Amino acid sequence: MRPAEGRVIDGSGAASGGLLTELRRRRDERPHAAAIRTARQTGGDHLVTWAQLYDAARAVVAGAVALPPGAPVLVIVDNTPASAAALIGLTAAGVDVLPVEEGSSYLADLLAPARNPGVRTVVGPDGAAGTEPAGIDFLSYERCRADPVGAGGVPARRPGEVLQLTSGSAGEPKIVRHPVDNVRHGGHTYRQILGLTPADVLVAAVPLAHSFGLVGALAAAVVSGAGLRTMRRFQPGRVADALTEDATVLFGTPLLYRLLTPVLRRRATPARLRAAVSSGGPLAADLGERARAALGVPVCQFYGSTETGLISYQPDFAGGAPDPSVGVPAPGVRLRLVSVDPDGAPGVGHLSVRTPTLFHGYLGASGPVTTPDGFYDTGDLARIDTGGRLHLLGRKDTFVNVGGRKVNPTRVARVLGDHPGVRDVFVFGATDAGGEQRVQAAVVLGPGTGPAELAEHCRTRGLAPYEVPHEFHRLPRLPRTAMGKVDRQAVVAAVVPVPIGSEA
Amino acid sequence: MGNGLSDVSATIGELMGRALLRGPLAPDEDFFDCGGDSVRAVDVLQQLIDVCGPPGTETAEALRSTLLETIFEDATPAGLAKVCLAHAAVPGAAGGGPSH
Numbered sequence: 001m002r003p004a005e006g007r008v009i010d011g012s013g014a015a016s017g018g019l020l021t022e023l024r025r026r027r028d029e030r031p032h033a034a035a036i037r038t039a040r041q042t043g044g045d046h047l048v049t050w051a052q053l054y055d056a057a058r059a060v061v062a063g064a065v066a067l068p069p070g071a072p073v074l075v076i077v078d079n080t081p082a083s084a085a086a087l088i089g090l091t092a093a094g095v096d097v098l099p100v101e102e103g104s105s106y107l108a109d110l111l112a113p114a115r116n117p118g119v120r121t122v123v124g125p126d127g128a129a130g131t132e133p134a135g136i137d138f139l140s141y142e143r144c145r146a147d148p149v150g151a152g153g154v155p156a157r158r159p160g161e162v163l164q165l166t167s168g169s170a171g172e173p174k175i176v177r178h179p180v181d182n183v184r185h186g187g188h189t190y191r192q193i194l195g196l197t198p199a200d201v202l203v204a205a206v207p208l209a210h211s212f213g214l215v216g217a218l219a220a221a222v223v224s225g226a227g228l229r230t231m232r233r234f235q236p237g238r239v240a241d242a243l244t245e246d247a248t249v250l251f252g253t254p255l256l257y258r259l260l261t262p263v264l265r266r267r268a269t270p271a272r273l274r275a276a277v278s279s280g281g282p283l284a285a286d287l288g289e290r291a292r293a294a295l296g297v298p299v300c301q302f303y304g305s306t307e308t309g310l311i312s313y314q315p316d317f318a319g320g321a322p323d324p325s326v327g328v329p330a331p332g333v334r335l336r337l338v339s340v341d342p343d344g345a346p347g348v349g350h351l352s353v354r355t356p357t358l359f360h361g362y363l364g365a366s367g368p369v370t371t372p373d374g375f376y377d378t379g380d381l382a383r384i385d386t387g388g389r390l391h392l393l394g395r396k397d398t399f400v401n402v403g404g405r406k407v408n409p410t411r412v413a414r415v416l417g418d419h420p421g422v423r424d425v426f427v428f429g430a431t432d433a434g435g436e437q438r439v440q441a442a443v444v445l446g447p448g449t450g451p452a453e454l455a456e457h458c459r460t461r462g463l464a465p466y467e468v469p470h471e472f473h474r475l476p477r478l479p480r481t482a483m484g485k486v487d488r489q490a491v492v493a494a495v496v497p498v499p500i501g502s503e504a
Numbered sequence: 505m506g507n508g509l510s511d512v513s514a515t516i517g518e519l520m521g522r523a524l525l526r527g528p529l530a531p532d533e534d535f536f537d538c539g540g541d542s543v544r545a546v547d548v549l550q551q552l553i554d555v556c557g558p559p560g561t562e563t564a565e566a567l568r569s570t571l572l573e574t575i576f577e578d579a580t581p582a583g584l585a586k587v588c589l590a591h592a593a594v595p596g597a598a599g600g601g602p603s604h
Contacts, residue, residue: 233576237573263572266566402543403542470543
């Protein structure tokens with residue numbers, strides 16, 4: 001199979017030295033231009049200029065000398081300029097950072113003594129203090145800064161790594177290691193693909209803690225000089241306001257477009273919007289059409305993973321025929337299909353990729369993550385059409401995709417299994433009529449235990465709202481295969497018609 | 505039965521409580537703080553439109569539009585009840601009640 005290849009990245013404007021070097025250029029070019037603007041929940045915004053963002057990041061570099069050497073820092077990312085400065089400054093100081101979304105249930109898991117990957121410091125917004133176990137220091141974004149003049153902190157020779165949580169294809173989540181240069185390089189890829197300039201205003205309706213927001217929105221803004229608008233908590237009204245005002249590029253998930261489209265009914269068509277990007281899961285064709293009518297531009301799907309960065313994208317930002325593919329390979333990306341069945345359809349196989357932003361391995365694991373020639377097996381079943389576009393035919397992952405957030409069913413099942421009234425449990429995802437995935441739990445219960453108690457148990461144990469099963473199904477026993485494994489198909493067939501609780 | 509703010513608010517509190525597998529929410533309790541997520545929010549709004557939506561697709565869609573924006577700003581039963589009343593949408597208008 002001849003590998004398809006994207007255009008080679010032009011590299012113009014690319015510089016080594018991580019995001020801080022790029023940020024300094026923005027400060028030099030347009031110090032007083034708006035860099036990041038974050039909508040406050042209660043109205044109004046928090047705005048910083050490029051000069052202010054650079055100064056804040058530089059002060060974080062200086063403050064980093066006080067951190068325990070060699071220990072990764074967990075950064076709770078609330079999408080504010082201060083959280084962005086912390087990420088950029090810490091990595092520039094050589095500190096490995098583990099960005100986690102505000103409110104993530106993984107925060108408690110990661111800091112539990114048995115699972116902690118060496119974190120001794122948590123950096124986050126003021127309100128997040130007090131949740132960390134003994135022996136872990138909490139620093140607010142402001143308190144991890146020091147006056148850079150005379151404090152001695154200088155950017156490190158080896159920038160820190162960005163450690164990212166991934167749901168894992170099965171079992172427990174893993175932590176993916178990326179040199180911060182992958183984030184910078186990924187930002188340049190988005191800049192090149194979208195043609196970003198300082199005249200652009202990007203709207204991140206996605207968390208900056210995850211790779212799509214971190215690379216596609218934050219890093220792309222920093223390397224291109226485009227302004228970035230973010231929000232603390234997802235609010236479709238604020239996204240609509242930004243679109244009406246000055247936004248040129250929107251980053252969202254399919255669920256964002258589902259929630260935003262009705263809200264846009266009551267607003268003028270976005271005046272400056274020239275690209276709408278969707279990532280985090282497949283975008284249903286009918287939703288794509290409705291969103292396009294409301295936005296005035298098509299919603300283009302971008303496909304990638306935490307391990308690889310961007311793999312492919314739909315390039316027809318201004319319009320074109322509906323595109324059922326996930327587009328063409330991103331710059332510098334090579335695709336290879338490994339045939340599963342020698343007699344199978346030609347051009348179909350497991351997708352392996354070589355990307356310029358490939359991860360360096362999982363934290364705490366050794367061994368190669370690629371073939372000797374640098375290809376990583378995504379596990380996804382795919383096809384490449386005669387026009388060179390990539391089509392996804394099946395995902396290997398068992399995670400449940402709730403509005404772009406990946407829920408690990410094994411972890412939810414473990415929490416449920418800890419409840420004394422639960423005798424057996426199987427957790428899986430089901431897609432509803434609107435095309436959204438929901439978490440389903442099939443449970444074998446002891447007498448006196450009901451779904452209300454189980455939902456409360458999940459919340460008490462710290463699962464995030466989107467992780468708590470949306471439906472519980474009571475079964476007399478779980479169907480199992482001859483090998484003793486839960487028979488997924490039989491469970492799905494047995495439970496999908498009537499969830500318990502719906503008749504309550 | 506009356507269809508003032510407190511009645512509509514009670515209906516919404518009940519729908520929210522059902523989506524969260526718990527008792528009804530008080531008028532000033534926040535749905536997201538109580539464990540709601542976007543998927544459940546969409547469910548609650550759909551049920552709300554079903555039980556008290558105005559007749560006719562166009563008006564129902566206008567209500568949906570306002571409710572969707574509102575629930576992410578003020579996710580309390582009282583907050584959403586005000587929107588329903590402003591749209592003259594009250595439980596029973598669609599011919600169904602919240603309990604069925």
